[in-house]
Amino acid sequence: MKKVEIFDPAMCCSTGVCGPSVDPELTRVASAVHLLESSGIEIxxxxxxxxxxxxxxxxxxxxxxxxxxxDALPITLVNGEIVQTGSYPTNEDLAKWLNVKLETLQAKPKSKLSINLNSLN
Structure with a gap:
């Protein structure tokens, strides 16, 4: 089985939801990593x-x-070999490198979280 390692630049969090605005690229990568880990992929x-x-x-x-x-960050390794530097891999890249279906990386959460803000008073 292939192993993927992503070496991120210095930042406050890897999800992209901290700070003054949401970074959609970091959010996409965090989601892809979570979905791959959930599928048993070592990432x-x-x-x-x-x-x-x-x-x-x-x-x-x-x-x-x-x-x-x-400036070389992020760096992505597959089985210890550099496959990309300076930007995050696309979902298509990850699917190809890991031999998984692209749909695996585009899955949406199956359950939704419901919050009743009135109960917080």
Whole structure:
């Protein structure tokens, strides 16, 4: 089975919903990672802010960062080999690399959360 690792730049969170505005690209990636993990695929994300040891311990990633700087982030590895730098993989890329159906990455949550704001008073 293939293993995917995504090395993110420094940021406050990987979901894209923190800060003054929502980043749809980060939200898409977070959703794709969650769906792949739920399907049993080995996929990990590491943030420069929270996981600097993962960056330092991976000689491939460390070498790219020394050569190109943080502009190379995000860096995506499949089975330890660099497949993309400087941007996040598309859902199509992930589906191709992992040999999964694209629909797997476009699934919507099956249950909806209902919040009664009147009960918060």
């Amino acid at each position: 990990k994300r590491y943030q420069l802010t929270n996981d600097p040891d993962k960056f330092a311990d991976n000689s491939t990633v460390s070498s790219i960062l020394h050569e190109k700087g943080t």
